[in-house]
Amino acid sequence: xxxxxxxxxxxxxxxxxxxxxxxxxxxxxxxxxxxxxxxxxxxxxxxxxxxxxxxxxxxxxxxxxxxxxxxxxxxxxxxxxxxxxxxxxxxxxxxxxxxxxxxxxxxxxxxxxxxxxxxxxxxxxxxxxxxxxxxxxxxxxxxxxxxxxx
Amino acid sequence: xxxxxxxxxxxxxxxxxxxxxxxxxxxxxxxxxxxxxxxxxxxxxxxxxxxxxxxxxxxxxxxxxxxxxxxxxxxxxxxxxxxxxxxxxxxxxxxxxxxxxxxxxxxxxxxxxxxxxxxxxxxxxxxxxxxxxxxxxxxxxxxxxxxxxxxxxxxxxxxxxxxxxxxxxxxxxxxxxxxxxxxxxxxxxxxxxxxxxxxxxxxxxxxxxxxxxxxxxxxxxxxxxxxxxxxxxxxxxxxxxxxxxxxxxxxxxxxxxxxxxxxxxxxxxxxxxxxxxxxxxxxxxxxxxx
Numbered sequence: 001x002x003x004x005x006x007x008x009x010x011x012x013x014x015x016x017x018x019x020x021x022x023x024x025x026x027x028x029x030x031x032x033x034x035x036x037x038x039x040x041x042x043x044x045x046x047x048x049x050x051x052x053x054x055x056x057x058x059x060x061x062x063x064x065x066x067x068x069x070x071x072x073x074x075x076x077x078x079x080x081x082x083x084x085x086x087x088x089x090x091x092x093x094x095x096x097x098x099x100x101x102x103x104x105x106x107x108x109x110x111x112x113x114x115x116x117x118x119x120x121x122x123x124x125x126x127x128x129x130x131x132x133x134x135x136x137x138x139x140x141x142x143x144x145x146x147x148x149x150x
Numbered sequence: 151x152x153x154x155x156x157x158x159x160x161x162x163x164x165x166x167x168x169x170x171x172x173x174x175x176x177x178x179x180x181x182x183x184x185x186x187x188x189x190x191x192x193x194x195x196x197x198x199x200x201x202x203x204x205x206x207x208x209x210x211x212x213x214x215x216x217x218x219x220x221x222x223x224x225x226x227x228x229x230x231x232x233x234x235x236x237x238x239x240x241x242x243x244x245x246x247x248x249x250x251x252x253x254x255x256x257x258x259x260x261x262x263x264x265x266x267x268x269x270x271x272x273x274x275x276x277x278x279x280x281x282x283x284x285x286x287x288x289x290x291x292x293x294x295x296x297x298x299x300x301x302x303x304x305x306x307x308x309x310x311x312x313x314x315x316x317x318x319x320x321x322x323x324x325x326x327x328x329x330x331x332x333x334x335x336x337x338x339x340x341x342x343x344x345x346x347x348x349x350x351x352x353x354x355x356x357x358x359x360x361x362x363x364x365x366x367x368x369x370x371x372x373x374x375x376x377x378x379x380x381x382x383x384x385x386x387x388x389x390x391x392x393x394x395x396x397x398x399x400x401x402x403x404x405x406x407x408x409x410x411x412x413x414x415x416x417x418x419x420x421x422x423x424x425x426x427x428x429x430x431x432x433x434x435x436x437x438x439x440x
Binding site: 084116 | 194
């Protein structure tokens with residue numbers, strides 16, 4: 001499943017980039033995130049509750065950040081699973097300056113499987129977009145609370 | 151699979167239900183007809199620790215005329231809506247919508263309140279609610295309020311009902327004179343869900359031109375919406391096929407259409423336009439009938 005979109009974030013690019021790659025900040029921004037810890041091999045181990053409406057589940061997984069070009073772009077690989085199924089994804093996040101701060105362009109490929117994918121196939125795309133929207137909303141809120149960049 | 155273990159509560163009054171809903175707001179779920187929630191629980195996609203069954207609340211099963219509007223209790227089943235003579239006479243969009251839902255078993259148990267509160271992006275009732283500017287009554291231990299439909303559907307499976315708030319009733323305007331209602335839907339051949347569903351109410355003026363058109367669309371995006379571009383395009387025009395088709399062409403405008411195995415974004419948007427034309431044409435035809 002191809003995912004692509006943009007989101008406006010009210011902060012300068014350097015701040016956005018730094019926050020996106022800071023596990024402590026991200027853990028605060030991600031709704032339902034219980035853990036986001038660095039692993040010895042440079043990747044991150046994540047534990048989070050993800051859901052929409054009544055459909056919530058706990059997921060654990062591995063996140064890898066690659067090809068970093070601060071403050072422009074980086075690539076991310078995600079591999080997660082939980083009761084409702086699994087998710088394997090790869091994406092690129094690119095940041096450009098905008099009037100309101102920064103435009104985050106995300107584009108990637110996701111493979112979703114398991115129960116939710118099987119019975120909820122008609123909503124996978126909409127559900128994924130909603131989760132991304134919630135993430136960016138929470139992320140934008142977090143940035144608004146951040147102290148101004150030095 | 152069977153659901154994870156849960157506590158089962160059966161309140162006898164709406165007050166008691168509201169108390170339970172508040173008490174178990176964190177890890178509880180309200181149960182109406184159960185045809186959306188129970189399958190999810192059996193698959194363990196949703197595992198509330200407390201289930202509050204509203205089925206004993208007869209006070210929430212009614213269809214009546216109240217203050218010039220039609221008010222329907224949230225626990226009214228789709229079956230009851232289909233066979234309500236009051237609805238057939240005063241708000242025919244509603245029985246036609248209810249008839250299109252699921253199958254016999256779903257219609258016997260499923261409720262209008264449950265369907266609207268569940269906010270499935272392909273829910274049939276949602277199209278009618280949005281088209282007619284319905285108002286939804288929320289009841290909680292904090293009191294009650296009427297929520298306009300424009301502020302109700304927020305996103306996929308997400309409404310503006312607060313935690314612990316019970317949807318108790320829905321209010322619709324009656325059909326005015328010189329008007330026709332229609333609900334048409336492209337059903338998924340296996341599930342029966344609306345790939346797209348279009349609800350329309352068209353009112354004509356004395357000269358036969360469109361005085362007002364109301365169009366609500368479900369299934370296209372992550373939530374139902376008023377197709378205002380369609381309504382504006384046909385307002386004050388003669389409802390000729392050419393004009394209706396031109397207006398229906400705006401049906402999918404501005405909507406991020408869903409894509410799945412059955413229908414791509416483009417095909418879904420195309421279906422929205424086709425079914426909007428059908429709904430408008432049918433509503434116009436019925437508006438002309440005495």
